[in-house]
Amino acid sequence: MKSPNVSNLFSGVILTLVLFLGLSAYVIINPGEAGVLSILGKSQDGVLLEGLHFKPPLISQVDVYDLTVQKFEVPAQSATKDLQDLTGRFAINFRLDPIRVVEIRRTQGSLANIVTKIIAPQTQESFKVAAARRTAEESITQRELLKNDFDSALQSRLEKYGIIVLDTSVVDLNFSTEFARAVEDKQIAEQQAQRAVYVAQEAEQEAQAEVNRAKGKAESQRLLAETLRAQGGELVLQKEAIEAWRSGGAQMPQVLVMGGGNNTSVPFLFNLKDLAGKGSS
Structure with a gap:
């Protein structure tokens, strides 16, 4: 016959096990999140959206993904149409497509993998596409068009992976020191040329004014002479x-x-x- 102490201990263990299994059989998905259920290491179809969900205890786990807007700054480097080195840094706002979270889990894994293996390299490639369409000078004067080309290329590339690009911004855009100095020298030369044109136009206008004054004086003298003769x-x-x-x-x-x-x-x-x-x- 079992002693009361052993019986109580055995009952306590059973109760604890049942309680543990009961709690581990459910998962709560909070607003702005999505879960992917995996049983024995295999991802199951169907996204777990916000709410309470059942999952087989001990043999399953749920990977939770943040569906809210994420922001990362990604560096990129490329060459322009005239082979000038161009470096940039972009702030990218994106979120995961909730319908494709299971696919993302199967192909990419965690959010960290998505950033390092998908977003970073695709940002680099998109920047190459945008920069190669214009010269270095055009990249400066047409910066908004450069960004539009970059946005279009990045959105089409990340859409294939279930990543929705909401917005991008150019944090930094730099050229080589030699090119930056050449641009500055060119701007100075253009300003001096414009000043020379202005001075020449001003002199021409003054000369024309002198001619007009001389003509007016000659005309006045002619009229006076005619008056005196009359x-x-x-x-x-x-x-x-x-x-x-x-x-x-x-x-x-x-x-x-x-x-x-x-x-x-x-x-x-x-x-x-x-x-x-x-x-x-």
Whole structure:
């Protein structure tokens, strides 16, 4: 006959085993996650989405994958169309396709494997495709087009593996030191050339203005000559002489002699002091 202590111990072990088997027969998948059930090392069809799921105890396990947005920075290096070295670093936002999680588990394994074995090399290849379509200078001036080509190539490549690319951004984009210096020198030369063109245009405009002023002056003199030759020209001269006295601030002369017998002739002026000096001599 068994003692009470042995019986109680045996019952406790059985209860513990049943409790352990009961708890290990269920798995909880949280929101934003997906699980893949494996029995005796073989992945089973059908994704375990959020909720409570049964699994055979002791002989099964569930691999849980995060379906929320993941972000990784991946470096890449390539050569441009004109064979200039170009290095970049891209931030990639992606998530796993929940429908294809079982396929991902069978072919890629963990999320770490997905990043190192799929995303990193495919980023490198996509960057090569985008960079090879344009020269180094075009890669600078058409940076947005370079990114669009990169996005298109990366999305089509990762889609085959059940990876959905949501967004990418260029964290860094660099050329060789020699090329960067050449670009800077070219920009300086272009600025100097533009300045020279501006100075030449300014000089041309000033020269044209001088020509226009000369033409206007010549035209004015021509019209004045025609006026003087015409009847009444003497009145014009007389008027200008009076205006000259006024504008110059000089006093009116002490002697005013009109030429000839015509009152409209140009006035002839002389100074009485000059006459006095000549009389004494």
